[in-house]
Amino acid sequence: MKEIIEKLRQSFIGDLAKADSSAQVNELRISYLGKKGSVTDLLKQLKDIKGSEKKTVAEGINALKSFVESEIAAKTALIAKREEDAAIEATERYDVTMPSAERLGSLHPVTIIQREVEEIFESMGFTIEDYSEIVTDYQCFESLNIPKHHPARDMQDTYYIENGQLLKTHTSAAQNAIMRKYGAPLRAVFPSRCFRNEATDASHENTFFQMEGIMIDENISISNLIYFMKSMLSEVFRKDINVRLRPGFFPFVEPGFELDISCLICGGDGCPTCKQSGWLELCPCGMIHPNVLTAGGIDTEKYTGFAFGLGLTRLVMMKYGIKDIRMLNSGSLDALSQFTSK
Numbered sequence: 001m002k003e004i005i006e007k008l009r010q011s012f013i014g015d016l017a018k019a020d021s022s023a024q025v026n027e028l029r030i031s032y033l034g035k036k037g038s039v040t041d042l043l044k045q046l047k048d049i050k051g052s053e054k055k056t057v058a059e060g061i062n063a064l065k066s067f068v069e070s071e072i073a074a075k076t077a078l079i080a081k082r083e084e085d086a087a088i089e090a091t092e093r094y095d096v097t098m099p100s101a102e103r104l105g106s107l108h109p110v111t112i113i114q115r116e117v118e119e120i121f122e123s124m125g126f127t128i129e130d131y132s133e134i135v136t137d138y139q140c141f142e143s144l145n146i147p148k149h150h151p152a153r154d155m156q157d158t159y160y161i162e163n164g165q166l167l168k169t170h171t172s173a174a175q176n177a178i179m180r181k182y183g184a185p186l187r188a189v190f191p192s193r194c195f196r197n198e199a200t201d202a203s204h205e206n207t208f209f210q211m212e213g214i215m216i217d218e219n220i221s222i223s224n225l226i227y228f229m230k231s232m233l234s235e236v237f238r239k240d241i242n243v244r245l246r247p248g249f250f251p252f253v254e255p256g257f258e259l260d261i262s263c264l265i266c267g268g269d270g271c272p273t274c275k276q277s278g279w280l281e282l283c284p285c286g287m288i289h290p291n292v293l294t295a296g297g298i299d300t301e302k303y304t305g306f307a308f309g310l311g312l313t314r315l316v317m318m319k320y321g322i323k324d325i326r327m328l329n330s331g332s333l334d335a336l337s338q339f340t341s342k
């Protein structure tokens with residue numbers, strides 16, 4: 001019996017060496033370990049062996065069975081790995097470190113202009129602040145002198161979250177937190193994405209960018225406001241553009257102004273972008289209302305300040321001659337890549 005066991009072992013080793021796929025290994029498993037397999041067959045013959053020899057033979061057959069089982073498991077794993085590697089090899093492979101033969105990615109036009117404007121304000125001593133896009137009702141409205149049910153809220157409907165927070169409608173929503181963080185004197189700009197529930201057209205999007213600016217110090221007046229607005233616009237456009245300042249109502253400034261620029265798409269003649277008016281609202285501004293300063297923890301006996309809300313996305317349209325604001329959120333690489341030489 002000992003010789004039979006050894007012979008079966010050798011024949012298994014030979015058969016296993018020839019098996020080259022998981023299907024062949026499985027066939028081998030059945031032919032050795034299955035119900036009618038050769039090892040199972042040997043085990044069945046045990047009952048015919050009598051006396052002390054039975055124990056030795058049983059040990060020999062069980063050792064063979066364990067050997068066959070472990071060799072089949074090892075070969076199955078080996079073949080599975082080889083088959084997986086071959087499948088990966090056969091499919092498309094990417095080398096993420098390889099330089100692209102296609103065109104490279106580039107910055108979005110809004111990012112390019114945002115960085116340019118940030119640099120201009122930095123050179124004038126302003127810091128750049130970042131603030132959350134999700135804010136509380138207090139930050140977006142109440143702290144800005146817009147109590148509940150104030151009609152000014154109608155112009156800034158937005159998307160509300162179940163917990164009462166909302167997607168900010170304007171960058172002014174960060175004013176209170178920034179005043180509280182730094183106190184006075186203070187010079188800061190804070191760009192951000194803003195959201196409004198509104199019908200879109202050539203110059204209105206539901207998601208757009210603004211850049212807020214505030215300057216608070218002793219003796220800040222409208223002259224300072226006008227000086228900074230003029231400096232910013234001449235730096236951004238680097239050419240003479242027609243600007244007009246007219247009274248504007250915002251509960252968080254007093255007095256408040258609308259700063260419009262002559263539409264650079266039509267040269268002021270009137271087009272769909274400027275709604276045929278020849279002017280585009282770009283950067284409302286004004287002297288910060290004392291209630292807003294007080295809410296921000298600023299001493300109104302000592303300090304005054306101005307604030308502005310630059311329509312960054314509209315500025316990008318004017319800089320690049322983009323007729324329809326919706327193109328900027330379109331995700332169309334063909335359209336956007338025209339403006340992204342940097």
Ligand code: FA5
Nearest residue numbers: 170172204205208281282283284285307308309311314
């Ligand atoms: C405001 O949002 C005020 N927070 C601005 C402000 C700040 C006034 C500080 C005074 C002091 P307004 O809703 O007008 O105001 O928006 C400001 C600018 O953002 C607009 O002039 C325009 O350039 C841009 N803007 C507003 N709504 C949209 C929109 N739906 N799509 C694109 N740009 C918009």
